[in-house]
Amino acid sequence: MATNILMPALSPTMEQGKLAKWLKKEGDRVKSGDVIAEIETDKATMEVEAVDEGVLGKILIEAGAENVLVNTPIAVLIGEGESAGDVQVAAPASAPPPAAASAAPIAAPAIMPAMASAEHEPAMDAASDDGRPWSWDKAQPWAWMAAGAETSDITMREALRDAMAEEMRRDELVFVMGEEVAEYQGAYKITQGLLQEFGERRVIDTPITEHGFAGLGAGAAMAGLKPVIEFMTFNFAMQAIDQIINSSAKTLYMSGGQVKNPIVFRGPNGAAARVAAQHSQDFTPWYSNVPGLKVVAPSNAADAKGLLKAAIRDPNPVVFLENEILYGVSGPVPKNDDFVEPIGKARLHRAGKDVTLIAWSIGMTYASKAAAELEKLGIDAEILDLRTIRPMDTGAILSSVRKTGRCVVIEEGWQQSGVGAEVVSRIVEHAFDFLDAPVLRVSGKDVPMPYAANLEKLALPTIAEIVQAVRAITYR
Amino acid sequence: MAVAAKKASQASTNAKSADSPRIGHKSVGSWTHQQDMAAYREMLLIRRFEERAGQLYGMGLIGGFCHLYIGQEAVVTGTRMMLKPGDQVITGYRDHGHMLACGMDPKGVMAELTGRSGGYSRGKGGSMHMFSIEKGFFGGHGIVGAQISLGTGLAFANKYRGNDNLCVASCGDGAANQGQVYESFNMAELWKLPIIYVIENNRYAMGTAVSRASAQKDFSRRGISFDIPGEQVDGMDVRAVKDAVERAAQWCRGGNGPIILEMQTYRYRGHSMSDPAKYRSKDEVQKMRDEHDPIEMVKTRLLANKVANEDDLKKIDAEVRAVVTEAAEFAQTSPEPDPSELWTDVYA
Numbered sequence: 001m002a003t004n005i006l007m008p009a010l011s012p013t014m015e016q017g018k019l020a021k022w023l024k025k026e027g028d029r030v031k032s033g034d035v036i037a038e039i040e041t042d043k044a045t046m047e048v049e050a051v052d053e054g055v056l057g058k059i060l061i062e063a064g065a066e067n068v069l070v071n072t073p074i075a076v077l078i079g080e081g082e083s084a085g086d087v088q089v090a091a092p093a094s095a096p097p098p099a100a101a102s103a104a105p106i107a108a109p110a111i112m113p114a115m116a117s118a119e120h121e122p123a124m125d126a127a128s129d130d131g132r133p134w135s136w137d138k139a140q141p142w143a144w145m146a147a148g149a150e151t152s153d154i155t156m157r158e159a160l161r162d163a164m165a166e167e168m169r170r171d172e173l174v175f176v177m178g179e180e181v182a183e184y185q186g187a188y189k190i191t192q193g194l195l196q197e198f199g200e201r202r203v204i205d206t207p208i209t210e211h212g213f214a215g216l217g218a219g220a221a222m223a224g225l226k227p228v229i230e231f232m233t234f235n236f237a238m239q240a241i242d243q244i245i246n247s248s249a250k251t252l253y254m255s256g257g258q259v260k261n262p263i264v265f266r267g268p269n270g271a272a273a274r275v276a277a278q279h280s281q282d283f284t285p286w287y288s289n290v291p292g293l294k295v296v297a298p299s300n301a302a303d304a305k306g307l308l309k310a311a312i313r314d315p316n317p318v319v320f321l322e323n324e325i326l327y328g329v330s331g332p333v334p335k336n337d338d339f340v341e342p343i344g345k346a347r348l349h350r351a352g353k354d355v356t357l358i359a360w361s362i363g364m365t366y367a368s369k370a371a372a373e374l375e376k377l378g379i380d381a382e383i384l385d386l387r388t389i390r391p392m393d394t395g396a397i398l399s400s401v402r403k404t405g406r407c408v409v410i411e412e413g414w415q416q417s418g419v420g421a422e423v424v425s426r427i428v429e430h431a432f433d434f435l436d437a438p439v440l441r442v443s444g445k446d447v448p449m450p451y452a453a454n455l456e457k458l459a460l461p462t463i464a465e466i467v468q469a470v471r472a473i474t475y476r
Numbered sequence: 477m478a479v480a481a482k483k484a485s486q487a488s489t490n491a492k493s494a495d496s497p498r499i500g501h502k503s504v505g506s507w508t509h510q511q512d513m514a515a516y517r518e519m520l521l522i523r524r525f526e527e528r529a530g531q532l533y534g535m536g537l538i539g540g541f542c543h544l545y546i547g548q549e550a551v552v553t554g555t556r557m558m559l560k561p562g563d564q565v566i567t568g569y570r571d572h573g574h575m576l577a578c579g580m581d582p583k584g585v586m587a588e589l590t591g592r593s594g595g596y597s598r599g600k601g602g603s604m605h606m607f608s609i610e611k612g613f614f615g616g617h618g619i620v621g622a623q624i625s626l627g628t629g630l631a632f633a634n635k636y637r638g639n640d641n642l643c644v645a646s647c648g649d650g651a652a653n654q655g656q657v658y659e660s661f662n663m664a665e666l667w668k669l670p671i672i673y674v675i676e677n678n679r680y681a682m683g684t685a686v687s688r689a690s691a692q693k694d695f696s697r698r699g700i701s702f703d704i705p706g707e708q709v710d711g712m713d714v715r716a717v718k719d720a721v722e723r724a725a726q727w728c729r730g731g732n733g734p735i736i737l738e739m740q741t742y743r744y745r746g747h748s749m750s751d752p753a754k755y756r757s758k759d760e761v762q763k764m765r766d767e768h769d770p771i772e773m774v775k776t777r778l779l780a781n782k783v784a785n786e787d788d789l790k791k792i793d794a795e796v797r798a799v800v801t802e803a804a805e806f807a808q809t810s811p812e813p814d815p816s817e818l819w820t821d822v823y824a
Contacts, residue, residue, distance in 0.1 A: 201636070206663065211655065212659025212660050213659070214625070215622060215626050215629065216625050216628045216629040216632055216660065218625075218626055218629060219625065219626035219627060219628060220629035220633045222626065223614075223629065223633030223634075225633050242619055243622060243625060243626075247617070247619075251605075251615070252823070253600055253821045254600060254616075255605070255606075255615070256595070256599075257821040257824075258596075258607050258608070259609065259614070260824045315824035
């Protein structure tokens with residue numbers, strides 16, 4: 001009985017990978033547990049072990065093949081007495097799981113399970129899949145782009161790594177510390193290669209000790225070093241939040257300006273995919289609440305690089321909130337080693353006249369896709385990428401809303417006391433007379449993140465909800 | 477000597493069962509009359525300062541929390557004697573004694589207590605949050621145990637820079653039960669960071685006696701599972717404190733990593749100013765004052781050895797009182813911070 005061996009998923013967010021190498025050849029006998037192949041993503045290299053016993057009857061995907069989708073048959077295992085010549089390639093196990101099959105036509109990008117993969121990560125909006133994680137349609141160029149800077153297309157993962165590496169080359173006081181940042185090369189491969197370049201003095205694996213190493217980092221910063229503290233995810237930073245707030249954020253003030261805390265706390269924040277309530281929380285509003293902290297949440301590779309470099313150079317503690325879903329997304333980044341983006345400045349992503357969509361981090365993927373949908377309805381949306389949550393670029397928010405008179409704020413986290421609530425409040429306080437309709441929020445639902453694929457999809461904001469909100473306030 | 481610290485510790489550790497507390501280290505090492513004189517003046521300054529702080533608190537001039545150091549003076553005084561420029565000191569909220577021992581100006585400390593612009597934090601920190609980078613004092617931290625992680629970071633910076641400095645991070649017997657203390661112990665030993673963890677065991681965490689809160693009452697053993705050596709020290713005897721810190725400092729500066737010193741001490745006053753003092757008897761406090769007072773012990777010795785006579789000591793007393801009076805006056809006449817100070821120092 002022939003069995004298909006399928007391309008495995010290495011992580012909750014993996015959708016495709018490279019079949020790097022076959023370690024068995026056709027005709028080889030394999031036992032369960034034997035390593036038969038190696039596969040790679042941009043994040044990791046993993047060995048594929050045989051689950052069943054038999055003979056490797058036929059290799060379907062040759063070594064070196066790139067972009068092999070998860071669940072694609074890569075080989076056929078045959079039983080005793082069968083010969084490779086008898087093998088009929090079994091039908092690809094391509095049926096997506098029930099949740100994806102029954103998904104609403106407009107699906108949120110963050111939540112497609114790995115097995116229901118589209119071609120690029122993150123999984124695409126089924127209704128308007130243009131093969132990209134978001135729409136750059138009508139995108140406004142960055143200043144450096146308009147100025148003709150030389151760029152290369154790199155992922156946000158690479159951009160973050162390059163930012164740290166460049167700053168470490170520039171300033172001996174900068175070091176990176178966290179769980180699995182050195183030998184493992186980063187749990188999400190953000191610190192790939194740093195140990196090799198900078199050595200174990202400056203790229204430091206910690207024990208699983210968030211509270212302790214956050215405090216150690218804050219203390220080292222008090223002594224004048226410039227730590228970059230990686231949290232494997234910000235969910236774990238709750239163990240350390242006392243040191244971030246009570247020590248890092250407040251010491252300058254409590255010391256009458258004597259003791260600075262030049263430190264960056266960074267790592268992925270918010271929902272990844274299918275990792276459920278304890279690993280899927282958006283902490284942006286928590287840190288946004290605290291004077292003394294700066295809070296950055298980039299949506300793309302260029303901003304990630306420019307803002308992380310700015311954060312490392314900043315004399316204040318910066319909470320730098322990344323997003324796992326966005327790590328693999330590529331974008332143009334200037335090649336200049338001195339490229340920094342200013343903290344505290346929003347970026348006009350798309351100019352429009354009918355409504356302002358305000359988002360940041362992964363919220364930008366929803367906003368940009370929603371704008372494309374809205375255009376089909378004849379609604380011209382402007383999109384503002386906040387980029388920095390604290391200090392918040394109130395001026396940019398107000399000038400856009402004063403122009404359009406309408407606004408929807410998009411936030412993956414919970415609505416109550418969220419960043420969206422703050423944005424709405426500033427608009428109402430300072431631009432009330434310019435509003436033609438209530439300002440609405442499209443947010444994560446007020447529940448802990450469920451595990452089930454269909455429920456997770458329901459818990460996150462959707463493009464349909466944004467379109468609906470815009471239609472409600474434009475009366476169309 | 478440094479190696480002896482670890483060996484001695486291990487030897488005594490091995491000889492003891494877990495539930496028999498060891499007697500504080502009584503070794504006084506080399507100790508001179510001049511050191512007695514210096515310690516007398518220093519400890520007296522701390523005590524008189526704290527008494528005056530208590531008085532100002534009672535007058536409503538100091539607000540909020542105010543944790544007095546009276547009774548524990550020998551710990552910081554003996555410790556400071558063995559530190560050198562560039563070493564860092566960090567502690568919790570019972571911090572006035574540490575600041576004075578670090579050589580911070582009593583005027584600036586007292587004015588911070590009264591929340592005035594002449595205070596070390598320009599009135600924005602208060603009793604629990606004062607710093608002087610110039611004097612190597614890194615606070616002054618209000619969250620129980622947080623200073624141990626922070627101090628471990630200061631020691632990390634010393635190692636990172638490859639200098640010969642160490643950090644003394646102090647906490648009380650109560651803070652010694654916080655989780656992050658052990659996270660820090662682990663990293664400090666793992667990376668051989670130059671840090672002396674001083675656990676000031678004054679027997680009560682607020683109102684909870686050590687025996688009611690600590691499964692392992694010998695705090696010098698709290699590093700055993702990380703292979704960090706420790707010693708119990710008679711924290712009422714400034715000579716024993718200095719001797720233990722001298723050996724500990726050699727240990728740290730020799731690249732051997734952290735060491736723990738449990739200073740067995742006692743606070744005469746309440747946990748803070750609003751302490752009902754129901755958890756211990758007046759007799760217990762009085763007995764400690766009568767038999768183990770750190771200042772009286774030095775005074776007795778100075779007189780017995782004829783290093784000083786009563787008049788000499790009275791003169792020191794008067795000088796110390798003058799310093800404290802001047803500090804108290806400054807703390808009351810220094811203006812409140814300008815309202816514009818509300819908005820400064822939020823960001824660098």
